[in-house]
Amino acid sequence: MPSVLPGAMVRLKEDVPTLLLSCGNIGVVKNLWFTPVSACEIEFYLTKKRLRVRALLLLDEFEVIHPSVAREKLMRPQVNELSKGN
DSSP: OOOOOTTOEEEESSOBGGGTBOTTOEEEEEEEEOSSSOEEEEEEEETTTTEEEEEEEEGGGEEEEOHHHHHHHHHSOOHHHHHHTO
16 A cells, blocks of 8 residues: 555545445545554545545555546546436
């Protein structure tokens, strides 16, 4: 895994239903925690719900991504949204 620093863009690897987060959601690292285990506080913005959610996640629960990957995912229309119009 690339080094995790505040401001890094990350993609969630698994659902976190209690926080309304789904696998693949894109977030930004806000804080790093090292005691008692390494974890990161990550902020996700859920556009459909106009909601900001912060989650404290272990390093194996997300992956660091390049900003261009995040931009592409955020700009691409969701397949489910397109099929609703039919």
